[in-house]
Amino acid sequence: MNQAPQLGLIINTWQQADYLSRVLRALSAQRSAPDEVLLADDGSQDHTAEVFKQWAGGQPFATAHVWQEHVGFRRAGILNQAVARARSQYLVFLDGDTVPHPQFVADHRRLARPSAFIQGHRALVGQKAAAWFGLGNLKAERWRALWSLQMQGLKHAFRWPRPLAKARADLRGIRGCNLGIWREHLLRVNGYNEAFVGWGREDSELAVRLMNTGVGRLDVRGWAVCFHLWHPPASRATLPENDELLAQAQRSRATRCEHGLGGHLAS
Secondary structure, three states, X not given: OOOOOOEEEEEEEOOXXXXXXXXXXXHHOOOXXXXXXXXXXXXXXXXXXXXXXXXXXXXXXXXXXXXOOOOOOOHHHHHHHHHHHOOOOEEEEEEOOEXXXXXXXXXXXXXXXXXXEEEOOOEEEOOOHHHOOOOXXXXXXXXXXXXXXOEEOXXXXXXXXXXXXXXXXXXXXXXXXXXXXXXXXXXXXXXXXXXXXXXXXXXXXXXXXXXXXXXXXXXXXXXXXXXXXXXXXXXXXXXXXXXXHHHHHHHHOOOOOOOOOHHHHOO
């Protein structure tokens, strides 16, 4: 395996303080701690700040709560702000409603490759199990969810002795909830495209630009396991516009976006 890089974890959230507390609890149980954790908060007004501050105060690594006013769904913008604040060479993106396996960070360290981004996967925890999943022993909770038919994506629910890593050039399965990218590669493509407002496709469009610059996709199954907690679906009202932005990037073989990470680097 290659030498493990300095790793920063960026957690994306909005108005999910309870779920975030479970994600942070799981981070405290990691076999290998990250070098920094940045909370990318799209304007939460609940107890998110308090939950993160209390947790961050007991950690031996750097932490930062990066916040922007909530003016609609602006995930791309807050992620860029977190990337701009990050100091680690390698950045792993995790959603604030996705509980990581104890080996999650260690796996991403070992999976990192110089010329690729890592796309991991997640198991889906059903609505009933989401009420208690992540509050106790994760291994026992996983089995409880399985036996109660409250988990989908079983092949992603267990860590395998060895990962299955496959080079791919398509966009199927691209999701920002379990994504590892070198910071220098994000700088090269100008990060996330902030023209994306509303749910959907910002991760896929980023992947298009990364691959157009020669950064490969390495799809990994069996390692970097995580569990997505059920929540009501976000509005898809702007999905047609976002689909068109993705299609434009594909047609033009775009390598950079106009409104992206560069707008936050000076600050």
